[in-house]
Amino acid sequence: MSEKSTLRRNLVGFWFLGLCNNFAYVIMLSAAHDILDDETAAAKNSTSEHNNSTTTISPVTTTINGTSYMTCNQISTGAILLADILPTLLIKFTAPFYLQRIGYRIKVSLTILFAMASFLIVAFANDVWLSIIGVVCASISGGLGEITFLSLTSFFDRNVISTWSSGTGGAGVFGSLAYAGFTSAGVSPRTTVLIMVVVPVIMAINYFCVLIHPKDLDYPTDDTASLIKDKGLSCCLPKRKSPTVLGVSMKALEGEQSGVSNSAYNVDVDAAPSYKSFTNMAASQQFTSSSKNNEEIGEEKKTANLSLKDKLRLVVPLLKFMIPLTTVYFGEYFINQGLHELLYYNNTGWPYLNKKEQYRWYQVDYQIGVFLSRSSVNIFPIKKVWILPFLQLINMGVLLAQVFYRFIPNIWIIFAIVFYEGFLGGAAYVNTFYRIAVEIPPEHLEFSMGVATIGDTVGIAVAGAAAIPSHNHMCSLKIKMK
Numbered sequence: 001m002s003e004k005s006t007l008r009r010n011l012v013g014f015w016f017l018g019l020c021n022n023f024a025y026v027i028m029l030s031a032a033h034d035i036l037d038d039e040t041a042a043a044k045n046s047t048s049e050h051n052n053s054t055t056t057i058s059p060v061t062t063t064i065n066g067t068s069y070m071t072c073n074q075i076s077t078g079a080i081l082l083a084d085i086l087p088t089l090l091i092k093f094t095a096p097f098y099l100q101r102i103g104y105r106i107k108v109s110l111t112i113l114f115a116m117a118s119f120l121i122v123a124f125a126n127d128v129w130l131s132i133i134g135v136v137c138a139s140i141s142g143g144l145g146e147i148t149f150l151s152l153t154s155f156f157d158r159n160v161i162s163t164w165s166s167g168t169g170g171a172g173v174f175g176s177l178a179y180a181g182f183t184s185a186g187v188s189p190r191t192t193v194l195i196m197v198v199v200p201v202i203m204a205i206n207y208f209c210v211l212i213h214p215k216d217l218d219y220p221t222d223d224t225a226s227l228i229k230d231k232g233l234s235c236c237l238p239k240r241k242s243p244t245v246l247g248v249s250m251k252a253l254e255g256e257q258s259g260v261s262n263s264a265y266n267v268d269v270d271a272a273p274s275y276k277s278f279t280n281m282a283a284s285q286q287f288t289s290s291s292k293n294n295e296e297i298g299e300e301k302k303t304a305n306l307s308l309k310d311k312l313r314l315v316v317p318l319l320k321f322m323i324p325l326t327t328v329y330f331g332e333y334f335i336n337q338g339l340h341e342l343l344y345y346n347n348t349g350w351p352y353l354n355k356k357e358q359y360r361w362y363q364v365d366y367q368i369g370v371f372l373s374r375s376s377v378n379i380f381p382i383k384k385v386w387i388l389p390f391l392q393l394i395n396m397g398v399l400l401a402q403v404f405y406r407f408i409p410n411i412w413i414i415f416a417i418v419f420y421e422g423f424l425g426g427a428a429y430v431n432t433f434y435r436i437a438v439e440i441p442p443e444h445l446e447f448s449m450g451v452a453t454i455g456d457t458v459g460i461a462v463a464g465a466a467a468i469p470s471h472n473h474m475c476s477l478k479i480k481m482k
Contacts, residue, residue: 006212007157013210014153014160018167019174020203021145024115024138026175026367027196028122034189034356082464083135088143089461092454095147099450107148108207114141115200123194141200143457147450150433154446155214158437162377165430169374172367172422180360306447314444315451321432322455327389328428329459330466331396335421336366338467339396342403342474345411358411365415369422374430382431388424395421403474429456 099107114137121134146168153160182192306314340362344355353361382388395417402408433452440448 007159009210009212010156010160011163013206014149014156015163015167015170016206016210017145017149017203018164018169019171020115020167020199020206021111021142021149022168022171023175023196023199024118025142026172026363027179027193028118028135028138031122031179031189031193034183082461082468083132083139085139085457085460085464087136087139088146089454089457091140091143092147092450092457095144095450099147099151100446104148104152107144108203111141111145111148112200112204114138114144115203116197119193119197119199123190147453150449150453151446153437154442154449159378161433161437162375162430165377165426165433166371166375168429169367169371169426173364173371176360176363176367180357180364183360184357306444311447311451314448317440318436318448318452321385321436322452324386324389325428325432325452325455326459326462328392328425329456330463331389331392332421332425333460333463334467334470335396335399335418336363337464338471339399339403340418342471343399343414353411362415362418365418366422369419369424370426370429373423373426376427377430377434381434382427383435385428385431385435388428392421392424392428395424404479406480 118134118136118138118141121137122131125131125134149164150161153164178196179189179192182195183189187195341359343362344358399414399417402414408414432455433449436448436452437445
């Protein structure tokens, strides 16, 4: 297969991996309002039947003496957000220090299985706690998938980072749009979630069938391979071809040069020029061609074996990327899970949208902004990512004031602000990881990519924790609707 065809397949494969990896996460957040409403309604109906009395669900707006007051769910959608992000946070904090020892096939298979379990559990759950378990499975899948696939990009052409990021943005658009579309067409939320089981299947097809994998991708690191040998399990190691120069094994050359047969199991491709005494210019030309091919499709990629101390030291220079990303995501998800539910209008004008529909379409609008910005890094790269947190916090302040004072007269203005909010968040994500790919040395890139994913997750988790008490406090204030 030609290099251009290989690159094209990998770009497409990573786009779909990004799409599928974030799909469950998006569906759970889009369905958060309905999950809470359905389970609360079921609980109230159960209680009313037990007491032989009639219980009605709270109306969209409470009216007292002709004055309308804002109403909301007793449990904030931030509760769903926390269930959707805390397992991810745990994985991302710990995984960079051990996940490189596990083969990519195993990690991807676990990602697929947890995603499938999340859809099935939520679709068939009949209680809040069971729905929360389903959301937790989606979180594990998304967290493990993100750190796995972003680390995987270090073995491929740098442009796969752009298509991965675009795919994760696409998950937001297609996930929220699919959920809003199906439910608006009359399909129940549970059936809609069940339909989404096809998404993990698409992920499996793209990883195992579409991507052109580097030959040594699933070979253990040197220290792990040595441990396996020491245990007498060398037969369990995959066979690994040694690079060649003009058809002669470099491993054999090294043995010949040192006087020891088969002295090295793993030969560094970069050491090839030292064997010019064997074949001078011809060998050099062959090595150059091999190196170029390896650089483009990730074959024989060399990743530094880092100690725990080395890894902790590498985290420090990443903070200049992670802190802005954390701040952007805090503002973004405080808006999404703490304020979106409270930004509804009693009369939206044309087209008329009820409270639930407004929440769903806010999610769609936000995800469109995310998708467009995550797809823009090759057109409009942003080097000064520290600007984005300030802009996002301004957004949060404006929408927080809207909840209290209702000074924005039209829902379309809210839609514009929500779109801009998503655009800033997507821009922060893709530009952060692109700058890391540009500035971090290749031998540290796999580890750095995994660690940097902690930034957005911390921001989301803190936002979810802050959204719950803030939401409950705002709901208790009897804010007037205009």
